[in-house]
Amino acid sequence: MSSERILVRGSALPVALVGAILARRWSGKGKELVLAPEREGANASTVIARPDHKNVHAELGLAIESLAQGAEAVPVLAVATTCGTGQVSLPFSPYGMARGGTDFHHFWRRAIASGEQPDLAEFSLALRLDRAGGRLPLSTLAQLPLEFGLRMDRLRYIEVLSKRATSLGAFIADDAGTDADLIVDCRVGSNRSGWIEDRLLIADENDIPGLEWQICVNAARRFLGLAAKLSDSETERREYSRLARAESARIRDFRALLRDPEPRETEHASLSRKIDLFEACGRIPSEDFEVFGQPEWLAALLARGIWPKRYDRLADSIPDKQLRSWLSSMQRQIGEITDRSLRA
Amino acid sequence: MKGNPIQRVIIAGGGTAGWMTAAALAKLMGNAGVSVTLIESEAIGTVGVGEATIPPIAKFNAQLGIDEHEFVRETQATFKLGIEFNDWGGLGESYFHPFGRYGFDLEGLDFHQYWLRLRELGDARELGEYSLNTLAAYAGKFLKPEPDHGQVIGQMGYAFHFDASLYAAFLRRFAESKGATRIEGKIERVERNPESGLIAALALDEGRRIEGDLFIDCTGFRGLLIGQAMGSDYRDWSHWLPCNRAVAVACGKNGDPLPFTRSTAREAGWQWRIPLQHRTGNGHVYCDAHLSAERAEEILLANLDGEAISSPNHLRFQTGHREQFWAGNCVAIGLSSGFLEPLESTSIHLIQMGIAKLVALFPGSIEAPFERAEYNRLMTDDFTHVRDFLILHYKATKRDDAPFWDYVREMSIPESLKQKMDLLRSRGRFFKYDAELFDLTSWLAVAEGQGWGPEGYSPVANGLSASNLSQSLANMRAVYAKTIDAMPTHQAYIDRFCKAARPARRADAA
Known part of the structure; x- marks a missing residue:
């Protein structure tokens, strides 16, 4: 082969998404990018893009407005998923407002210690808006301090991404064979990932809304961050696989927290640490290469009945009366914003 | 509770x-x-x-509500834009580790990948020519970046000597x-x-x-x-960082203080020079298996910018x-x-x-x-994380003029560092751990400065045509030059905003 050829194959959405991101960078003389998507099921429904969508789509030159039109994109403030105790809503934005560098939930925990029983979800604008069920216009959302993802029609999103990929120089082939310097196998739904010789495997379970999208994005970026001469990339392959393993471990921990019958009995030190420290003092330690945000971990921990025994001492820095007044004022404001936003 | x-x-x-x-x-x-x-x-x-400090110190002071200029006045401080390393990669070689980043990213790709490509096309300009910190440091300039100063000055990172x-x-x-x-x-x-x-x-x-x-x-x-x-x-990490003693002494000033620390490699260690408003701090860190205390002191005293104003203070430590x-x-x-x-x-x-x-x-x-x-x-x-970065300075040397340098050049290193060095060497890749202090700029500065720099570049950098690339980098250099011209000298900045009002009450050695 005179040029370096990358073949991206597998499920239609991952191929289109990874293909578009690669096409943005892996282009030009001596480079060939071929996409070989499998046929998507006729009943394919929606896909969730996590808040990172802003960066990804901006880099691809896809405006949110055009996605709203082309892929029926609507904002998503939280995603619902199953956990060992039923359903849990995972918000993309923090609960309440941090104060003096101390996360809000410590103040909430202090209020509980003082005998009050406020529901933490009442202090989450994201969850209140999500529960209210209204559809916020993007213009309204832009004015609120909220992280949001996008829910899109799967087939139409694939179409948008495929068009973008081809406009950036990728080719789509029904039968591309296996003639390539690197084959990117997109098998989200299986459980093996890494870069082994001439195979780059992008895989994980697709059982948490938004996970499939994020895994593909992270894998494509990771590859681009390391991409070199494909035939001579041993160091890069090792590093890619190390980073992919770290990411898988973070996802594994989150999934175990949500779904294991007894998450406290986990054999994984990183999850044990999260549970133990949160239970001890309300802090959620962060590991390298986290995939899920702190608000999502907090929601999952609480949903599994893991509660902090105490709050951060810095939450004692305001008097009781001021704390009560601050909490009720915040609750009121969130209610007002929710009402106003839904009327907009 | x-x-x-x-x-x-x-x-x-x-x-x-x-x-x-x-x-x-x-x-x-x-x-x-x-x-x-x-x-x-x-x-x-x-x-x-x-x-000498690094930029996060400003965050500590800010969290406490300390006024920065008052702090500079009260501690005889000067501003620090980075560290100059002499004789580390090889005798007679020099490089600068800046606190601010290199250049501007283009098309979402790290700047240095374009610089590497341009170098492969025959452009011999050094990385430092795209670092506001490096240029300002060698011009003796300083300006504290403020939010309304724009993104060029906004690249400037600084710390203090105090x-x-x-x-x-x-x-x-x-x-x-x-x-x-x-x-x-x-x-x-x-x-x-x-x-x-x-x-x-x-x-x-x-x-x-x-x-x-x-x-x-x-x-x-x-x-x-x-x-x-x-x-x-x-x-004990002394098998990786074998220096275990230091001797420190203060000396008088020799001209206006420069806005950077200097680290000069010696036969079995290195010497620091830290300029303050009222004096200069000096020290010689060395390995006693290769150098006697007397010889270390002699080397230090022979390489001061001014007359010693304190007695040499000898310290022992274990890394x-x-x-x-x-x-x-x-x-x-x-x-x-x-x-x-x-x-x-x-x-x-x-x-x-x-x-x-x-x-x-x-x-x-x-x-x-x-x-x-x-x-x-x-x-x-x-x-x-800090240990690995320090070991890089010793491991990535070509020096073979003394047993100490032979040892550190040949020693085995932690696997975590080896992986980082391999990635940097191949095409300038760097993945920072969340809690890691030193970022790409720092690793690149030291690796490149000591001859361990990238041998290739990311093919993604081929996305720009050679003429476009050349023009973009020329524009960057012009912007930096204009910015440096407009900045006050380091001494003028101190004189205007934070000159120490009275002599130091204590003038301890470092």
Whole structure:
């Protein structure tokens, strides 16, 4: 082969998404990018893009407005998923407002210690808006301090991404064979990932809304961050696989927290640490290469009945009366914003 | 709050670590019902650790609400834009480790990948020509970046050189104004509860006894509480960082202070030069297996910019850290917790990290096993990341003129560092761990500066045509040159905003 050829194959959405991101960078003389998507099921429904969508789509030159039109994109403030105790809503934005560098939930925990029983979800604008069920216009959302993802029609999103990929120089082939310097196998739904010789495997379970999208994005970026001469990339392959393993471990921990019958009995030190420290003092330690945000971990921990025994001492820095007044004022404001936003 | 909440924090030892801790805890925990008491003895000298700092120090001062210009005035400080390394890669070679980034990213790709491509096309310009910090440092210029200064000046990162003893005194006044109490006295004994093993009190001279709930060991290399009383072992890293002694001396100024630290490699170690407003701090860090104390002092004194104004102060140290930074109800901060040579000015930063983590994990009660485990894990990570970066300076050398350099050049290195060096070498790739202090700019500066720089570049950089690329980089250089022209000199900035109003009260050596 005179040029370096990358073949991206597998499920239609991952191929289109990874293909578009690669096409943005892996282009030009001596480079060939071929996409070989499998046929998507006729009943394919929606896909969730996590808040990172802003960066990804901006880099691809896809405006949110055009996605709203082309892929029926609507904002998503939280995603619902199953956990060992039923359903849990995972918000993309923090609960309440941090104060003096101390996360809000410590103040909430202090209020509980003082005998009050406020529901933490009442202090989450994201969850209140999500529960209210209204559809916020993007213009309204832009004015609120909220992280949001996008829910899109799967087939139409694939179409948008495929068009973008081809406009950036990728080719789509029904039968591309296996003639390539690197084959990117997109098998989200299986459980093996890494870069082994001439195979780059992008895989994980697709059982948490938004996970499939994020895994593909992270894998494509990771590859681009390391991409070199494909035939001579041993160091890069090792590093890619190390980073992919770290990411898988973070996802594994989150999934175990949500779904294991007894998450406290986990054999994984990183999850044990999260549970133990949160239970001890309300802090959620962060590991390298986290995939899920702190608000999502907090929601999952609480949903599994893991509660902090105490709050951060810095939450004692305001008097009781001021704390009560601050909490009720915040609750009121969130209610007002929710009402106003839904009327907009 | 349930249980037996911590109400009394006792800090053993003053100096930089002690007073930084006292200032932070008094300011941040004072309103949460925590009292802070610091015990120090004027009879015991302080090491006066690190006069040179790195940019995060500004965050520490800002969190405390300290006015930066006042701090500079009070500590005879100067501004620091980076570190110049001489004779590290090879004799006669020099490079600059800047605190601000290189160039501007293009099309979402790191700037240096384009620079590498241009170099492969035959352009011999150095990375430093795309660093505002490097250009300003060598032009003797400085301007504190403000939010409305735009993105070029916004690239400038800075730290300080200051008199550590004056900084401790400055923080003492601050801490006391926030309610911290100082007790003059010498710690004679550490009393432990025979059942729990926890520290119950510190017995001082004249029969005094100070009880507390949480004890902070800032007793320096002695580790009176953490080592001697709590038995936390020391993890020795001297096989990777073999320098184990230093000799420090202050000398008179020679002209206006330059806004950077200088590190010059010597036959069995290296020499620092730190310019302050009123004097220059100097020191020679070396390995006693390869150099005698007498010879080390001789080398230092022969390479001063001005006349020595203090007696040479000899120090011994062991590179490494405590196995447990927090043991029982004792937390070690500063030299008692571990030591990494000040090659990248990280001593005060590691104090700052210890304090920040202690505040974040401040225990609810005397027994706090999970907070303690997390603190120990995070501090171990901090030390390990800094260690790897320091080893890079020794490993990535071509020097073969002395046995010391032969040893460090040939020594085996941690796997974590090997992987990083391989990635940097191949095509300038770098993945930063979340808690890692030094970023791509730092690793690239040292690797490239010492001849371990990237051999190739990311093919993604081929996305721009050669002429476009050349023009973009020429534009960047023009913007930097114009910006440097408009900046005041470092001395002029100090004179205008933060000139020390009076002579230093103490002029300790580094």
